[in-house]
Amino acid sequence: MQAWDDVEHEGDDDVDAMGATTTDGRRWGARLAGVVAAAALLCTGQVISGNAAQAAECPAPIRTVLDTTPATADRTVALTFDDGPLPQNTPDVLDVLRSSGVKATFFVRGDQAAAHPDLVQRIVAEGHAIGNHTWSHPYLDRLTPAARVAEIERTTQTIVDATGTEPCFFRGPFGVHRDPAIAGLAWERGMTVVDWSLDPRDWSTPASWSPAFQQQIIDRATSPRTAHPIVILHDGGGYRQNTVAALDDVISYYASRGYTFTDPAGRAFPSGSGQGGTYVVQPGDTLGSIAAGYSATWREIYQANRATIGPNPNVIQVGQRLTIPGSGSGSGGTPAPPASGTTTYVVQPGDTLGSIASGYSATWREIYEANRATIGPDPNLIQVGQQLTIPAG
Numbered sequence: 181m182q183a184w185d186d187v188e189h190e191g192d193d194d195v196d197a198m199g200a201t202t203t204d205g206r207r208w209g210a211r212l213a214g215v216v217a218a219a220a221l222l223c224t225g226q227v228i229s230g231n232a233a234q235a236a237e238c239p240a241p242i243r244t245v246l247d248t249t250p251a252t253a254d255r256t257v258a259l260t261f262d263d264g265p266l267p268q269n270t271p272d273v274l275d276v277l278r279s280s281g282v283k284a285t286f287f288v289r290g291d292q293a294a295a296h297p298d299l300v301q302r303i304v305a306e307g308h309a310i311g312n313h314t315w316s317h318p319y320l321d322r323l324t325p326a327a328r329v330a331e332i333e334r335t336t337q338t339i340v341d342a343t344g345t346e347p348c349f350f351r352g353p354f355g356v357h358r359d360p361a362i363a364g365l366a367w368e369r370g371m372t373v374v375d376w377s378l379d380p381r382d383w384s385t386p387a388s389w390s391p392a393f394q395q396q397i398i399d400r401a402t403s404p405r406t407a408h409p410i411v412i413l414h415d416g417g418g419y420r421q422n423t424v425a426a427l428d429d430v431i432s433y434y435a436s437r438g439y440t441f442t443d444p445a446g447r448a449f450p451s452g453s454g455q456g457g458t459y460v461v462q463p464g465d466t467l468g469s470i471a472a473g474y475s476a477t478w479r480e481i482y483q484a485n486r487a488t489i490g491p492n493p494n495v496i497q498v499g500q501r502l503t504i505p506g507s508g509s510g511s512g513g514t515p516a517p518p519a520s521g522t523t524t525y526v527v528q529p530g531d532t533l534g535s536i537a538s539g540y541s542a543t544w545r546e547i548y549e550a551n552r553a554t555i556g557p558d559p560n561l562i563q564v565g566q567q568l569t570i571p572a573g
């Protein structure tokens with residue numbers, strides 16, 4: 181049982197900082213240059229929902245409020261991000277997750293999702309799960325039953341309109357979702373209710389670049405160590421570059437200890453991301469413009485959907501769901517491989533693979549793979565003075 185004053189406060193005090201980007205924040209963005217080229221394709225708005233399998237109906241909801249994931253494997257961890265999507269943060273979070281090959285669950289606000297459907301589409305396209313976090317982030321226990329339903333249903337409809345995918349998870353703002361009168365509304369609509377076991381309090385101050393705060397977020401996101409934590413982080417609500425900066429080390433902590441990254445129900449995410457899937461036609465789309473968002477041609481998309489489009493490929497309907505054939509070319513889905521040539525880096529006190537990677541257009545995982553023989557099985561155990569090969573980016 182968690183004290184209500186210890187649950188998410190969503191950083192209302194942070195809102196003034198929304199949109200501010202510090203010099204350090206931009207520097208962090210630059211460190212991700214290696215994946216930006218790939219992400220840019222998905223940022224054009226010509227997007228997508230991910231695997232066709234995700235468009236299927238949700239599994240039956242688990243009718244208990246989840247504080248931890250069910251024990252579907254020895255060690256699992258569910259990373260969750262609330263209150264987005266926001267252009268200031270969500271793309272950065274997605275870039276880190278992509279470079280790590282890790283999937284997470286995004287509890288989106290309906291009003292934010294309606295304002296940024298391209299980001300909702302990118303979340304789903306890259307294989308992450310979507311949760312419903314109400315339309316306007318109210319205290320649900322202060323609303324009439326009808327108003328509660330409206331908050332939930334309007335949000336689900338917005339997610340479906342953008343992605344063709346129904347949310348399978350629900351989280352009430354401020355953790356107000358334990359009352360059966362509220363949880364039941366989610367269960368009746370096919371959603372599992374998700375609380376959390378680790379709150380790194382990334383919504384609290386400072387709302388500016390702070391390595392010390394980043395370390396606090398890392399420490400709180402990884403302790404106390406349990407076998408099946410659900411971690412609550414935020415990509416919305418204000419300045420979240422400290423969360424972005426902490427994420428690599430949080431992921432590294434769990435990955436290096438054999439945890440499987442799952443959805444909050446303990447289910448593995450479908451493998452692969454962004455290659456093929458389902459696309460919901462938006463106003464102004466043509467098969468050509470849709471194809472531009474994938475490594476596919478308009479003709480391939482037309483052939484895959486001929487039965488529903490009919491004889492004229494120029495006549496597609498807004499809201500129509502198109503199957504996007506998968507592609508073997510790989511372009512647009514994965515970062516370009518590193519160029520030839522390498523650099524050597526000598527480990528300094530305080531370094532982590534993540535901090536070293538930030539100086540190059542490389543991920544910690546790429547550096548780890550290139551030095552696995554000398555580092556050993558635990559990527560957190562590097563030695564001062566050790567020479568690491570940095571793959572060229």
Ligand SMILES: [Zn+2]
Binds near residue numbers: 317
């Ligand atoms: Zn929230």
